[in-house]
Amino acid sequence: MPVAMTVDIVGSRRLPDRDAAQRALDDAVARVERDLPVAERPLRPTVGDELQGVFTSLDGALATTLLVQLALPDIVQCRFGLGVGATGLVASASGDIPDGPAWWAARAAIDHVHALEQRTVPSARTWVVAHDEEPDAAHEAARRADLYLLARDQLVGGMSERARRLTYGRCFGVTQRELAAQEGITQSAVSQLLAASGAAAVVEGFGLLEP
Known part of the structure; x- marks a missing residue:
C-alpha cells in the first residue's frame, strides 16, 4: 500500500529566518532517515516550503511524521499530508515526474489538516486520505490513523x-x-x-x- 507524503512548513512566509528554518528541517529529516530508514523515496525539498517522499507502508509514514515533529526545534513546525494510493512517474524531458492517485490524496490531506488547524483543531499537523479508488480496507486504515493522529498531534503540540x-x-x-x-x-x-x-x-x- 504505497503512501505518498507531502510536507510543508507552517507559516513559512512569516518566519524571521527562513534559511535557518530550512536547515533545521533538513537536519531533522536526515536524523530520522538515519534512525528509521523506511522511506521508499526519502523526503526531499521540491519547491518553496514543501518536501515530498514515498513510503511502502502507512505505519512507516506515521512513524516518520512523529519523529520529524519530535526532532524539530521550536523555530519550525510542519504539516504532513499522507496519501494512500498508486504512485507513478510521468516522463519529461527534464526527468520523470512523480504523479498518480497517492499524490492527489496527499494534497487533499494536507489541505484538510490546514483547514483543521485554521478552524477547530489548532494542534492538527497530520492527516491521511485514501484515494477514492482504493479498497474499503485502505479507507478504514486511513480513518483509524486519523483518529490516532488527532490525539497524538495534540500531545506533541503541547510539548x-x-x-x-x-x-x-x-x-x-x-x-x-x-x-x-x-x-x-x-x-x-x-x-x-x-x-x-x-x-x-x-x-x-x-x-x-x-x-
Missing part, C-alpha cells in the same frame, strides 16, 4: 522542545539516565518532564507501529 527531544530518545529505548546526561539535568527531572508531557502515550503508540 516543550526539551520534552520532544526526550520523547524522541525514549522512542528508541534511550534510558532516562542517558537522557539526563545528554541534557545536563537529573534523572528525576527527566522523569517528571516525560510524565507531565504525556510522552509515555506517544512512545507507546510509536511502539505499536510496524514500519
Whole structure:
C-alpha cells in the first residue's frame, strides 16, 4: 500500500529566518532517515516550503511524521499530508515526474489538516486520505490513523522542545539516565518532564507501529 507524503512548513512566509528554518528541517529529516530508514523515496525539498517522499507502508509514514515533529526545534513546525494510493512517474524531458492517485490524496490531506488547524483543531499537523479508488480496507486504515493522529498531534503540540527531544530518545529505548546526561539535568527531572508531557502515550503508540 504505497503512501505518498507531502510536507510543508507552517507559516513559512512569516518566519524571521527562513534559511535557518530550512536547515533545521533538513537536519531533522536526515536524523530520522538515519534512525528509521523506511522511506521508499526519502523526503526531499521540491519547491518553496514543501518536501515530498514515498513510503511502502502507512505505519512507516506515521512513524516518520512523529519523529520529524519530535526532532524539530521550536523555530519550525510542519504539516504532513499522507496519501494512500498508486504512485507513478510521468516522463519529461527534464526527468520523470512523480504523479498518480497517492499524490492527489496527499494534497487533499494536507489541505484538510490546514483547514483543521485554521478552524477547530489548532494542534492538527497530520492527516491521511485514501484515494477514492482504493479498497474499503485502505479507507478504514486511513480513518483509524486519523483518529490516532488527532490525539497524538495534540500531545506533541503541547510539548516543550526539551520534552520532544526526550520523547524522541525514549522512542528508541534511550534510558532516562542517558537522557539526563545528554541534557545536563537529573534523572528525576527527566522523569517528571516525560510524565507531565504525556510522552509515555506517544512512545507507546510509536511502539505499536510496524514500519
